[in-house]
Amino acid sequence: NCYAQTTYDVSANSPLRMSYGDPTNPSSLLARYGFLDESAPATFCKLLPSHVSEEMKNLGYAHDRMLFYKDTGDLTEEVWDILLYMALGENDDVATQQQFYQAHAGGDYATKQSIHEQYYLLTAAKLSDHIETFLDELDTLERKGEYGGKVAADDHPRLPLIMRHNEFVKKTF
Secondary structure, three states: OOOOOOOOOOOOOOOOOOOOOOOOHHHHHHHHOOOOOOOOOOEEEEOOOOOOHHHHHOOOOOOOOOOEEEOOOOHHHHHHHHHHHHHHHHHHOHHHHHHHHHHOOOHHHHHHHHHHHHHHHHHHHHHHHHHEEEHHHHHHHHHHOOOOOHHHHOOOOOHHHHHHHHHHHHHHH
């Protein structure tokens, strides 16, 4: 038997459901609850800067907004915005970085889009570098996971699930 308490009246024979959170981020579900939802439409882009500034948060840096979509290959606007913002900072183009941020904060879509177009190659190169680096890391982890075949899974019972997760991410990227 199971007992549950609700905060409102529930009709007899109505299903009770529990939300595990954002269904677009299977990595979070794996880390928090220990299962992998391979039907998730997207995954967090795995962009993990050493410091996330308030401006980056305002541009949309969040695990539930920075997504790569599995079936279409699309990226959310936030991924492009953060990549451009970071690339401008790394190239010491603080004036353009601030112009871009102010356009975003002020809702000036035309200026924001113009800057995106002007720096598309720089942003695309940063995206490509991020994907290549992350896929290399996954390959390295996969090789480490295979060090002992069955022994590795015996030593680390979640290893097969983690390997499936990493394969899901590789296919999405």
